[in-house]
Amino acid sequence: MTTLADRLATLMAEKGLSQAELARMIGIKQPSVFKILSGQTLNPKNIVEIATALGVNVHWLKTxxxxxxVNDKVITALYTEEQDEQHHLRVDLLDVQLAANSTGIINSDYPEVLSRLYFTEEGVQRLLGRTTTQGIYLFSVPTDSMMPTIMPDDLVFIDTKINEYIGDGVYAFNLNGELYIKRLQRLPTGIFRALSDNPLYPPFDITDELFDTAVIIGKFIRAVELKAKVL
Structure with missing residues (x-):
């Protein structure tokens, strides 16, 4: 990864982000992202915002x-297990199986809340590329199908406000009563292809008609090693 374009492309692929999604996260237009990825823009003025949204070191991304x-000690300071004046933005750790069987409206007071973490505003922006934690939850991934991107029992942030396909990325969805965590792509034919990053799991296609019956729980934002205290 010798160029900024290479590093950015790798990060976007790891996080399942499209050019439009990254542009929306950092408040720029999609063509600006394209120019960076194509090598036309070598020194983007939004480099700090891009690194923050992707959760990486600005100097590394640039050079x-x-x-x-980002230094682990810095990241640790951005969240805590106890709420205080600075750490006031809450993210709940939910049982993914129970959430998958819900109607799509997740009530944080239900028993499936396993733990809670509290973030500073900077922490939410740096780790999640967001300004609020509304609709964002933590889940433990129970499968190895997304290795090496997501390891079994990794904690992942999912935006549960995203309840429809909005572009390529990793989604949690319920189809015919079964929970799936897959990278979804929509083919030119209109068929959806569900892919696993682990080559041991072959991809499968979902017709547009069948996909209409799926319940999308949310879209993955990022995976990060956080040790949450069980309540």
Whole structure:
């Protein structure tokens, strides 16, 4: 990954982000993202916002030097297990199986809340590329189908406000009573293709008619190692 374009493309692929989605996260237009990815823009003025939205070190993203990830001590300060004046934005850790069998409206007071974490405003922006935690929940991934992108029992942030397909990315959805965590792509034929990052799991296609019956729980934002306290 010798260029900014290479590094950005890799990060977007890992997080399942389209150009339009990244543009929306950082408040720019999609053609601006395209120019970075194509190498036309070598020194984007929004480099800090891009790195923050993707949760990586600004210097690494810009130059390829140093550590890719933001210092763990800094990240730790951005969230805590106890609410205080600075850490006031809450994210609940939910039981993914119970959530999958819900009607799509997740009530944080239900028993499936396993733990809670509280974030600073900076933490939400840096880790999630958002300004609020509304509709965002943590889930433990019970499958190895998305390895190595998402390891079994990793905690992942999911935006449950996204209840429809909005472009390529990793989604949690319920189809015919079964929970799936797959990377979804819509083919030119209108068919949806569900892919696993783990090559041991073959892809499968879903017709547009069948996909209309699916309940999309949410779209994955990112996976990060967080140790939450069980209540």
């Amino acid at each position: 390829g030097e140093g550590e890719r990830e």
